[in-house]
Amino acid sequence: MKYDFDHEVQRFGTYSMKFDDPGYFRAIVPEIRLDEDTVRLLLADMDFKAAPAIVQAMHRVADHANFGYTTAGAEPKFNQSIINWYRRRYGFDIKNEWIIYSNGALDGVGQTVNAFSAPGDGVILCSPVYSNFTSTITHLDRKVVNCQKLHPAVGVYEMDWARFETLCAQKENKVFVLCSPENPVGRIWTAEELNRMAEICRKNGVVIVSDEIHSDFVRHGEKHIPILQAVQDHSNLVMVSGPNKSFNLQGLHCAYSVIPNDSLRAQFMDNYITNMPTPFAVAAMIAAYDESEDWLDALNDYLDRGLAWTVDYIHEKLPKAKAYIPQATYVVWVDFSDYGYSQDILQYLVNHKANVAVQGGLSHDPEQGEHYLRLCLTCSTATMKEAIDRIAAAFAEYEAQQGSTK
Numbered sequence: 001m002k003y004d005f006d007h008e009v010q011r012f013g014t015y016s017m018k019f020d021d022p023g024y025f026r027a028i029v030p031e032i033r034l035d036e037d038t039v040r041l042l043l044a045d046m047d048f049k050a051a052p053a054i055v056q057a058m059h060r061v062a063d064h065a066n067f068g069y070t071t072a073g074a075e076p077k078f079n080q081s082i083i084n085w086y087r088r089r090y091g092f093d094i095k096n097e098w099i100i101y102s103n104g105a106l107d108g109v110g111q112t113v114n115a116f117s118a119p120g121d122g123v124i125l126c127s128p129v130y131s132n133f134t135s136t137i138t139h140l141d142r143k144v145v146n147c148q149k150l151h152p153a154v155g156v157y158e159m160d161w162a163r164f165e166t167l168c169a170q171k172e173n174k175v176f177v178l179c180s181p182e183n184p185v186g187r188i189w190t191a192e193e194l195n196r197m198a199e200i201c202r203k204n205g206v207v208i209v210s211d212e213i214h215s216d217f218v219r220h221g222e223k224h225i226p227i228l229q230a231v232q233d234h235s236n237l238v239m240v241s242g243p244n245k246s247f248n249l250q251g252l253h254c255a256y257s258v259i260p261n262d263s264l265r266a267q268f269m270d271n272y273i274t275n276m277p278t279p280f281a282v283a284a285m286i287a288a289y290d291e292s293e294d295w296l297d298a299l300n301d302y303l304d305r306g307l308a309w310t311v312d313y314i315h316e317k318l319p320k321a322k323a324y325i326p327q328a329t330y331v332v333w334v335d336f337s338d339y340g341y342s343q344d345i346l347q348y349l350v351n352h353k354a355n356v357a358v359q360g361g362l363s364h365d366p367e368q369g370e371h372y373l374r375l376c377l378t379c380s381t382a383t384m385k386e387a388i389d390r391i392a393a394a395f396a397e398y399e400a401q402q403g404s405t406k
Helices: 022-027 052-063 075-092 105-116 129-138 161-169 189-205 262-269 278-291 293-317 343-353 381-404
Strands: 099-102 122-125 144-148 150-153 156-158 172-178 207-211 235-240 255-258 331-335 372-376
Touching: 052 278, 075 099, 075 278, 099 172, 099 262, 105 129, 105 172, 105 207, 105 235, 105 255, 105 262, 122 129, 122 161, 129 144, 161 189, 172 189, 172 372, 189 207, 235 262, 262 343, 293 331, 293 381, 343 381
Parallel strands: 122 144, 122 172, 172 207, 207 235
Antiparallel strands: 099 255, 150 156, 235 255, 331 372
8 A cells, every 4th residue: 555544643742732732622522531542533633644745845845944924826836736626626627816815714614704794694504514613603793593404314414495595585694604515414415406505595695605625535436516616606606625624734724715706706805814824834735736636545545445344333333323424524423312322421421431532413413413423534444443442332331330220
């Protein structure tokens, strides 16, 4: 194997939020247990070595021995690498002037909310959906308006079109935040669905911001379609993405927003003070998109096998749990409702007894997520096996204790 995904980087002492800053997570989840023995599946942050070309690019930047003010526009290859990536990967042409550097995908989402709504306005989400959308919206003093996805079967999530149209027609709802592909449910939206969303929103004066940061993680045989490719009328569309997730560059903050419509882009940019990228971010973007595609392909092959194995192993060791292979992302959205545990008991057994750090379902789905957990396959299969074995042992011990008290 050309690239080794079976052995993780030892990340303690690397300034890692995931490993070195338990206080960050305890401020959000005070009861979480984090120590040196914890298996960490709570964050979309991979533990693999970066692509060699990116590492080499970082060394070249360090060798400059100067780290002064940097802009994305200082290096034409920055935007060109994005253009080339979409042309090769998706068969879609992005124009240079459409691209706006962003500190991260959430930066682009937040600026869209800020630019096209006012405090007190509604922003539509479709739960289950990435929890930081909620915190971004509420931080900007907007109101989260939930259009709960329909869930007719295990692993099947669909848009509630009737409710979506009703919410878009309400004048106070100004922005729709779309997650494409969907995190945590792993859903890929079809071109027909994307066009229907865009048409409903356009008819009602609602701007769509499509967060496509997970778009490069798709299962073999599946295809992600960028919203700007699926929909011809770009008058209400903002797309945000970047190599942050695909190549695990979150600490370098290299992302972008893409806005083809001139007037929409001008309104987005009005009073928008973008952070300047570091020279490392500029070099990483170019090295990722121009030199590391084979690394990403190898990673996707590894994730395909790992996700299939993980779902099978969950069913073997935790037979009452419902899990499925997602169409995209590296997230497994697991339903533990048949165990009958409350959210508090479920979290205690997993986070404390098993010492496996995961995110509880309510953070991504306040209405229906009580019995769910989100597991991020950001590690080797061996580490995931350890996590599942620990959870199964904690459940078995708890069940035995409950049986002895009856």
